Amino acid sequence: MSGDGGLTISGGGSVQVASDALFTDAQSLEAVSEQLRRAVAELSRIDARLSIGLLQQADAPVSALDAEAQIHSAARLLHAAGSRASTIAAMLRLSAEGYGRAERLGERAVQELAARLGYGIGMLLPALVAVMLPALPAAVAGLAVASLASPGWHRRVPGAMGAWFADNNRVLTNPGTVALVRASAMSIDDLIAGAFRVPPPLVQALGDEGAGVVGLGTSAAFIAATGSRVGILADGPVAARPRVQRDVAAPPRGLAERLDRIPQRVRDAEGRPAGAHVLVERYSQAGRPDRFEVYITGTADFSPVAGAEPFDLTSGVTGMAGMPAASIDAVRQAMADSGVTADSPVQFTGFSQGGLIAAQLAASGDYNTAGVFTAGSPTGQIEIPAEAAVLELEHSDDIVPALGGARTDLNAVLVEREAFAGRETPDGVAVPSHDRGEYRQTALLAERAGSERVRGVVDRLDDFSAGATSIVSTSYVAERVGAGR
């Protein structure tokens, strides 16, 4: 279901899911109903001013009596119209609730199916390995030859894969693929359990479909631990240092301005990394404690081998595992350096992995979090305290948020849009729907949304820094210490 702006709204403490246009209509009808109720009350007051007795005493003309009769008739009609408006609004809300419940049921059914499938594949894994074992010497010999002929070939694999997906980007830029990725992410724990022959009832009781003791986080932890044994996804200590400090004229307004303030890691002409990872804005105002907004960049390096760049795939996996990822630690260091304490009111804004970090830090309870705004982030399984104003942007054809699994946090307001619905994807970009520019467009649409749920959170995010008389922004660059690559 999507509206004219293509936005679908959910969350905000409700199971309702509908287009922004539908929620806006429901609000308009509720307002019309309220206005009609007031109009009926107004007619009642008008009627009370002029009694039939007075009209008779004044020997009033028939037209005065006609007016009286019409006032009574109008009151009945307005009352009926008000009831009608109220009923239609209630039906819209009910349909949004029904849609939301059906969607959750559907997601659950797919998740259960994917879990069984994952478990089955996991059980077959040892057999598959046994079948493929005779071919292992030949494969190892092939890899050895490849290494001799082209040293460092394994580092080029992600690039080659990226090039293939860039040429075939509709494969990934697809709501169907996104749903598959989400279901797969949720069933990795079942696959692992199947491979280790854990009894199915136990898997079900402990997994996402049961008590939720194991799930996406434990799967990510398993992958990180296994990977580190073969030299990949091995995280390490990090050091963040301030880069540039400057005064800022005004606090951000709206969502697009917040996205614009997120720093970006790029490569300069010589191929060296440039730009900051984290930007902290300190808002000061007489009579109030200093407030801080933390802007966090996304993944800058997609190689599975951890290097100096802490905002990489390794941090992404360890961060999803809920482990102390280098990128998360870098943000903590930047915050501490800026003067953020456990009591300082703080708001987080992050793109992609930056949003994952934002959600993790808000959920940690270590900070006095007033708000969180994320775009294209795998945050589905992270529950942020309900007191915080949380707004998350997701493209239904972007696989990155899907890596975070099924959404469990109903308090966060989720604004979804299919970025490439009915239009061509650009050439040469592997995941165009994850582009920051596309999310900026969605942010602008969300700012213009009529739904009070979205407007309410945007207002709260803006109110956080309103009235600041001095704003100092400090950007930070982080580096993994003693990285091997």
Place this chain on the structure above:
Amino acid sequence: MILDSLAPLGAAALPDAVQNRVALLAAHAALDAQARALASLVRRLEALARAVPTGDAGSAWRGPAHTAYGASVRELGARLAEATAVVEAAQVHSTRALSTIAARVR
């Protein structure tokens, strides 16, 4: 109402001509206020009619539910228009009665 407020002062004992004159003045004032209030209400209801959704609710929503919704909203608009017309008629009749009484007051 003016007569009611005069009752404790012995308004009932006033001569008929005076009582009629007082009633006429009270009715004139009340009808004047009524006509003004009804005119204001008509303007508000006309503005309210513009706030009623068009019944489209997004280009991507199609099917029987969307059709039923559109019909319901159109019916609401028609009911509101009918009610507004009745309020307008009440205002016209109030103004007409006011003119008649005003002629008698002079």
